[in-house]
Amino acid sequence: MISEPVAAAVQYGLGQGATHGDARDTVAVVVDVGGTGTDVTVVAANGGLLVEAGHQHTGKVSGDTMDAVLMKHFAAEFQKQHGIDVLAQGASRAVRKLQQAVEVTKRTLSAAPTAPCAVESLAEGLDYNGTIARTRFDILAGKTYAPALEAIEAAVREAGYGLAQVDQVLLCGGAARVRRLQTSIAGLFPESTLVRDDAGELDEIVASGCAAQAALIAQGAVEATSAAAIEAAVLARPVGLRLAADSLAPVLLQNTPLPASRTVKVALPAGETRAYLAISEGEPVPPKEANDQDDDDEAEEEEEQEEEDPARYRPTKLLAEMVLALDAADSATRVHVQFYVDVGGKLTVTASEPVSGKSISAEIPHAN
Structure with a gap:
């Protein structure tokens, strides 16, 4: 058994390596505009697993x-x-x-x-x-679409994300065909967020997703199980590498099913003999509001640069600091940093340099 939002996400190929929905960590908002109401569900895809992170319903838009x-x-x-x-x-x-x-x-x-x-x-x-x-x-x-937009914002907020952290919006339900509604929904998010209606007839998306899941079960690719049986503990907050006081490179996002493991590679400046790593929890950064009254060209140029490469997460709690001693680094040197969180929430971070074989580890009990 799968829920309707997850069925829609399956049909869109979320987390399955499809054309738009690859296997990387993805945050999607499923907007189902049906005959009698609108349901908004935030679905986090991590390592091919789909987790519902937030939900809102309104009967005022349908x-x-x-x-x-x-x-x-x-x-x-x-x-x-x-x-x-x-x-x-x-x-x-x-x-x-x-x-x-x-x-x-x-x-x-x-x-x-x-x-x-x-x-x-x-x-x-x-x-x-x-x-x-x-x-x-x-x-x-x-004039009637405002409650749907408010439900989207509330669902994203409930899930612990900001609008800038949403990668895709997946539309389903027959009434989601209305172009002005689609445009209004897209206007909530930055341009980098993909608003999609390309998985077939919108009023058939959920049924098609259920059929796709049934086909996987029939082929033996997945086991038939109840929704309750596949509930998993999830990471409450993102963890990653602190790059600066206001910038975090997330490695494991919130709502990642546990246990979970991710590895990132960190480059070092040539000649560097120490790799300093700051492990931190974080939170989403809301998009900065543009100052419409500022006509200064230099300020506008800086603002455009920030919009192209926004700081999406910022550190909130330092969990550990690690220093890995190395031989002098060159342009090919990479430090492999593995994050592993077990089902109990214990975080283990291991940094290693494959050429020299040097490594260091840190354990943070109940990071979340």
């Missing part, structure tokens, strides 16, 4: 709310033409017929700049034929 916007628009036009308010008739046959028609209109607007709405014998034997431009629909419906 396919139904978008349909309601179109129904109100076309009902007002029909009333203007014939003096009949079909929406005032409650759950009448006319309302149901209009609702079915605007569903088709909404789908069409996802692919075309304009879309028709046609209803035969809408009320009192009168037909209705109208059109709406996507721009007009965007203006009318765009």
Whole structure:
């Protein structure tokens, strides 16, 4: 058994070495905009394992709310033409017929700049034929998207990340086809975050992901198990190498399933005889707000450089300092630093230089 957000992540190839979803550590936000509500789930992919790290739900943004916007628009036009308010008739046959028609209109607007709405014998034997431009629909419906954006921000915050730490946004659910909604979601994140709708029909993503998982089980590639059986302890905070007082190179990210091991290679300046390593916990760095009032060219240039290469994590707690004595380093010298956290949270860091065979280790009990 897998949850719907994980099924969507599977269909998008998250953590499976697919074209966009490779096996590296990845933080993704699954945004499922269905007929009656929007579910937002943060999924962390670490070493091929998927962990749900945060979740939010809102019933204020859905396919139904978008349909309601179109129904109100076309009902007002029909009333203007014939003096009949079909929406005032409650759950009448006319309302149901209009609702079915605007569903088709909404789908069409996802692919075309304009879309028709046609209803035969809408009320009192009168037909209705109208059109709406996507721009007009965007203006009318765009005001209703705020709760979905707030749910995304809340889910990311609940998971312990910042928006800048999200690598991918995975869209699913039929109502996620709406282009203005996609644009609004993309606007929350930096340009480096990939917003994706390329895994098939959006209202079939979850079913397709479940089918893909079932195929793996049938082939014997994975075992059939319940969701409860695959729950694992995870790392509460990222750990890595402190580069400066405000910069951390994370090696193991938060929500990595335990036990976990990662190795990084560190280069040294030529002639260096000591490798100093500062092991630290960290936290995400929120993106800096741009100063719109600053017209200084030099400041703008520095700001652009920061946006291209942002400091995504900063150290919060120094765990250990290590010094590995070496022969004089040259351009090919690399120190291999292995981080290993067991299921109890004990962190072991081993630094070694393969050519000389020199190494040093440190153990930090319950780093998280």
